[in-house]
Amino acid sequence: MIFREVEDRDLIAKARRGKVEAYNLLVSRWEKRVFNYLLRLVGEREDALDLSQEAFLKAYQNLAKLEDAGRFAPWLFRIAHNEAYSLLRKRKPEGETLREPSQGAQSFRMFPVELSLAVRSALERLSEEQREAVVLKIYQGFKFEEMAEILACPVSTVKSRLYTALDLLKETLAPIHARGVE
Amino acid sequence: MSCSPFDLKDYLFGALREAERRQVEEHASGCQTCGEELDRLRLTEAALRALPDEEPQRRIAFVSDKVFEPGWWQRFWQSGPRLGFASAALLAVAILFQAFWRPVPGAAPLEAETAAIEARIRAAVVNAVTESEARQVLKISQAVAETEKRIQFDRQADRVAFEEAFNLLQKKFNVMYTASADLGGSR
Numbered sequence: 463m464i465f466r467e468v469e470d471r472d473l474i475a476k477a478r479r480g481k482v483e484a485y486n487l488l489v490s491r492w493e494k495r496v497f498n499y500l501l502r503l504v505g506e507r508e509d510a511l512d513l514s515q516e517a518f519l520k521a522y523q524n525l526a527k528l529e530d531a532g533r534f535a536p537w538l539f540r541i542a543h544n545e546a547y548s549l550l551r552k553r554k555p556e557g558e559t560l561r562e563p564s565q566g567a568q569s570f571r572m573f574p575v576e577l578s579l580a581v582r583s584a585l586e587r588l589s590e591e592q593r594e595a596v597v598l599k600i601y602q603g604f605k606f607e608e609m610a611e612i613l614a615c616p617v618s619t620v621k622s623r624l625y626t627a628l629d630l631l632k633e634t635l636a637p638i639h640a641r642g643v644e
Numbered sequence: 645m646s647c648s649p650f651d652l653k654d655y656l657f658g659a660l661r662e663a664e665r666r667q668v669e670e671h672a673s674g675c676q677t678c679g680e681e682l683d684r685l686r687l688t689e690a691a692l693r694a695l696p697d698e699e700p701q702r703r704i705a706f707v708s709d710k711v712f713e714p715g716w717w718q719r720f721w722q723s724g725p726r727l728g729f730a731s732a733a734l735l736a737v738a739i740l741f742q743a744f745w746r747p748v749p750g751a752a753p754l755e756a757e758t759a760a761i762e763a764r765i766r767a768a769v770v771n772a773v774t775e776s777e778a779r780q781v782l783k784i785s786q787a788v789a790e791t792e793k794r795i796q797f798d799r800q801a802d803r804v805a806f807e808e809a810f811n812l813l814q815k816k817f818n819v820m821y822t823a824s825a826d827l828g829g830s831r
Contacts, residue, residue: 518704625651636688
């Protein structure tokens with residue numbers, strides 16, 4: 463893990479000197495994670511891909527502003543977060559809140575496993591903020607401090623969103639999963 | 645409603661210290677409500693993790709923009725290995741040039757100069773050989789003269805020694821002859 467961090471730092475340093483190939487290598491390392499994070503926020507593959515591309519482009523343009531290369535991941539996800547919320551705000555019709563489930567339900571139906579469908583359905587019933595907290599913690603494995611940096615809010619707020627989401631998900635998913643296990 | 649000493653979700657996400665974790669585990673093992681709640685949280689997390697990641701339909705890649713790229717000479721000077729390689733290549737070219745370079749045919753002034761140098765060298769060699777031979781002849785003649793002189797001296801010394809020996813013998817003979825005459829004359 464330490465070795466990987468050092469390598470990322472090296473790539474960032476090279477990208478700062480104008481080495482596009484180094485940045486492309488960095489992108490290839492992170493694009494799947496960023497794409498899945500955005501996909502779970504916005505629900506549409508095409509949108510997630512466009513947002514990923516936009517996030518990586520903005521990251522490249524602002525690479526000189528990244529003070530600590532070791533904090534690349536939270537910094538990158540903060541940019542992706544801003545891109546996602548920019549799109550979600552545009553999508554939201556007048557008077558409609560962001561709590562409304564996204565329109566990407568069709569894409570989730572592609573997965574044949576019943577549990578996957580149930581999880582996607584349960585995630586869609588969460589608010590955007592709760593879902594993002596779950597995605598960052600469960601799927602991206604960020605620490606609470608890193609999540610607070612990405613979401614630009616206190617750790618206590620992050621925990622509150624995540625734990626509320628978990629209580630809601632638990633009501634739906636725990637019985638299903640328990641049956642599946644049996 | 646959980647009666648655990650610490651939040652079960654903090655326990656689930658590893659936000660507790662080791663001592664706090666042990667307290668929660670001890671409590672959950674003895675408290676049916678908290679034990680079941682912890683099981684539900686674990687099942688929920690396991691269900692969430694069952695959702696697989698998707699592969700992006702196409703890869704994201706950027707092409708270089710010449711405007712923002714550093715110049716070739718900047719890259720060259722910033723790269724130690726490249727600079728070293730270029731120096732080595734330059735040195736190799738210089739060595740090859742030196743090894744395979746030949747004077748152009750028909751370069752008269754150069755040939756004349758070379759011929760003059762060679763003539764001077766030959767003359768110097770001949771001169772040196774002549775001087776050496778003369779020195780050898782002189783040394784030999786001196787040695788012969790010394791030898792003849794020494795032989796002549798030895799011969800003269802031998803003659804003197806012979807004459808002295810002869811004179812001594814003659815004197816002895818005379819003495820004996822006189823003595824014999826004296827003895828015969830008295831009878």
